[in-house]
Amino acid sequence: MTDLTLWLAIAAIIVLLFLSGFFSGSETALTAASRARMHQMEKSGDKRAGLVARLIAARERLIGALLLGNNLVNILASALATTVFLNLFGEAGVALATLVMTALVLVFSEVMPKTWAISNPERFALAVAPIVRVVVAIFGPIVAGVEVIVRLMLRLVGVDVHDETWVLSAHEELRGAVDLQHKEGGLVKAERDRIGGLLDLAELEVSDVMVHRTNMVALNADDDLPKLVDAALASPYTRLPLWRGETDNFVGVLHAKDLLRALHAAGGDSEKLDIEQIITPTWFVPDTTSLQDQLNAFLRHKSHFALVVDEYGEVMGLVTLEDILEEIVGEIADEHDVELEGVRPQADGSVVVDGSVPIRDLNRATDWSLPDEEATTIAGLVIHEARMIPDERQIFTFHGFRFTVLRRERNRVTRLRIMPLGQQARQVPPLSVVPPQTPTVAGS
Template sequence: MSDASLWLSILAIIVLLVMSGFFSGSETALTAASRARMLQLEKTGDRRATVVSRLIMVRERLIGALLLGNNLVNILASALATNVLLSLFGDAGVVYATLVMTALVLIFSEVLPKTWAISNPDGFAIAVSPVVRVVVIVFGPVVSAVEMIVRALLRLFGVDVSENRNVLSAHEELRGTVDLQHLEGGLVKAERDRIGGLLDLADLEVSDVMVHRTKMNTLNADEPVDRLIQDALASPHTRLPLWRGQTDNYIGVLHAKDLLRALAAAGGDASSIDIEQIVSPPWFVPDTTSLQDQLNAFLKRKAHFALVIDEYGEVMGLVTLEDILEEIVGEISDEHDVELAGVRPQPDGSIIVDGGVPIRDLNRAVDWRLPDDEATTIAGLVIHEARMIPEERQAFTFHGYRFTVLKREKNRVTRLKITPLSKEVAGSVKAVFAGHAAATAQAPAPTVQPG
């Protein structure tokens, strides 16, 4: 081989290695690029982002074209290197060509470009998208033929290769992305909980978030008007269910503002007020209604309050617009609410919790993962897992926690102590305890108003 041919072959090998690195880096960048970010760039008028989005939509053809190009240049570079080294070292050139090309391809055509691409996949994808688009068009027919052969072979082994098959739903993909961002520090716990709560609306029913009938604040329409007004003003709620005769015979919902208007119109004479004339008709919703549907119904009816009934028409509790919004934004506290009501973190990492505390609220408060598929409250979870009504001081261990019954009233478990068995989980409770202690210490002392 002449000197000119030798140098031309070496130059060709270098060019082919660069092309191989381009194909490898492009494959990594385009498969790791964020479709959501590309969509945002499209809205700003970035044409290359549009090209990237279209390439991602035909991911299988894109990868096939890049792999085809990568294999072509790698094989050609290896053939040229073998030819050059055979002319220099004879039969030993085959061994030298194998070692040299393996090292060059691994470093300069695989590891280096892929590491570069993964460090900034969106920018790399946008930069290479015009050239890759041409590659996909040129190699398209060959890739299509290869796809047909591959699909036919996979079907022989019973593998599902339908083109539009999605392993994860859109909600699951979003949930996974949110959890990953939280682990990597891109989202704080509160932000993760808000987005997760929004995604959970379609999976939850009103029975999961309703106020149980045993905790409902209601009014008896048979009582004197003076007493009703006193009870309404003493209640922390502005909407109160009104019943007559029996506690499950609800005749309407009394709004405190309507009551005040009627009292003002009557000149303060409570005896002249007809309560039934100022109440709004009750709205009953099935307990199996999803929170997403109920939220839409609240918005459509411009209502904030509904009574929840079971399949037999019995009132199970009530649900409000605030209950649903709290699933998204977390607990909404006002001057009448107690933060983390019923949940008392302990310095040792355990917590003392009322039996009626919802599992989801406890998980959100201390960042736990107790299952809420079979039960809504903590007491319900213990009874479900124990398959019995536990006695006081009885303890159970499941799901990585130790549950000790502290108090029981008749058949109701009213107070428990939950101790995490994992030190990491206990640490999250200690963090909550420390946060509350710091907030208490920094809170200003109450002032006494004269007179």
């Protein structure tokens, strides 16, 4: 090998190492780039962002083309390096070429370009997208053939790969992104809870957030009109269900504004009112309706209030638009709300909780993760896990917490002490408003 040929081979090796670094960095950047950010940039008129989005959409084809290009240049560079070192050092050149090329490829073609790409994947992806598009177009037919062979071989060993295999649930992807941002400090707890509450709407049912019928404030439509008016005006709620004859025979909903208009028209004389002309029909919804569907129904019907019934048509409670919005933004309180303290943090790190406090509200306030699949309230969770109605002073340990029953009234657990175990036993941060499941008949 002449000196000129030797130097040309060395120059070719350097170029091939650069190409290898390009392929490695491009693969890292394009797989790490945010599809959502690229979509937003494309909407803003960035054509390269649209190109990146199209490349990412065909991810299997993209990765195959980049890997093919990377392997080609690495093998060619290694072959040239072996030839150069054989001419320079004889038979020992094979071992030297292996060591030198391994070090060069590792540092300059793998670690350095991938570190650079991952530090700012979107910017790197935008820069390399036009060239990568050409690479994918050239190697596309070869990669397509490789894909067919790979899928057939995987199918022989019982692995069936579909296009959907690589697609994550949009909700799961959003949840993961939100949790990661919160962990890294990009989102505060309140923001994470709001986004999480929005994502939970499709999974929760109205029975999970409704006001139970034992806590409902309802009026007897057969009462004297002055008494009915006084009770309605004294109530802190805007919308009040009316029953007649039996407490589960609901005949309508009385809105405070409608009552005030009627009173004004009657000159303030409640005896002149006709309650049947004031109330609006009752809207009944199944307890299995998802919160997302119920929210859409509220918006569609321009209504804020519905009674929840079970499969037998029995009234279980009521749900309002405010109840659903509180799953997103947290507890909403106004100057007319009756606040009932349901959670009291203690100096030893434990929390005294009313049994009717919803598990989701407690988790939000304390940043715990007690399961709420089998029960809605804290008392319900203890009864479910204990498989019995516990007595006062009984202690149970599950899900990393110690539950002590402080008070029981008949068959209801009304107060508990919850202590995190192990490393979790620490001072609970100051709580925001975490009332128990209180009647929220009032509209906004």
